[in-house]
Amino acid sequence: MTMRLDYLSIFPGYFDVLDISLLGKAVDNGLVEVHAHDLRDWTHDRHRTVDDTPCGGGAGMVMKPDPWGEAFDGIIGIEPDPSVHVIFPTPSGIPFTQSAAQELSTVERVVFCCGRYEGIDHRVIDYARTMWTVHELSLGDYVLNGGEVAALAITEAVVRLIPGFMGNPESLAEESFSPGQERLLEYPLFTRPVSWRGMDVPEVLMSGHHGRIAEWRREESLLLTRDRRPDLTD
Ligand SMILES: Nc1cc(-c2ccc3cc[nH]c3c2)n[nH]1
DSSP: OOEEEEEEESOGGGGGGGGSHHHHHHHHTTSEEEEEEEGGGGOOSTTOOOEEOOTTOOSSOEEOHHHHHHHHHHHTOSSOOTTEEEEEEEEEEEEOOHHHHHHHTTOSEEEEEOOOTTOBOHHHHHHHHHHSEEEEEEOSSSOOSSSHHHHHHHHHHHHTTSTTSSSOTHHHHHSTTOTTSOSOOOOOOOOSOSEETTEEOOGGGGSOOHHHHHHHHHHHHHHHHHHHOGGGGO
16 A cells, blocks of 8 residues: 655655655655645745734634645545545644554545644635544644644654554564553663763673563653653553
């Protein structure tokens, strides 16, 4: 299966980065197909206007619905199709999680709608919900200037889970937040040299005693999780 990813943004250049590294490889081996679009291509005025003042007043500007609607018509189509997943990154979205990434990794077509300014006219999201499967997703409780960086983060989390993307899928199974894993943070990692700037790799990891190593790692994960993410232990 090839996943088609579309990105709608007034800064489509953000997505040039998808041609490099692992994601570039996924494109080369046909696992994903990436199309970035400039929302301004669907404006008709001399200034290629995509924003206007908010109805009801308030600071900043809001993205006009018209360019989005015409872009949807051109990129996705005018017939409803629930198999198309449309993602609106937004601070007011539901938290994006590994399980959401897992679910999205099986979808054949995803369209990212990257807002700017104060956000997108709400009717755009309401319209999209009548046509496709819509996800309003938040990356976390902090505010970005637009949806592009969030779209890149969601893309990386999703694409790496596509079967055939990662060299050894077993490594995915062990990761924090993977399904079936206890919700624990990953233990500290070490590699050679064994001694570095006066700091040594914990002896147990050099013992070759796999039982003790597993025990040490679990204990470290429990301590770390209790200290940094007590919410995961609920
Ligand atoms: N988790 C998170 C999403 C965002 C976000 C997403 C889209 C827009 C559009 C204008 N500002 C935005 C901010 N900030 N933080």
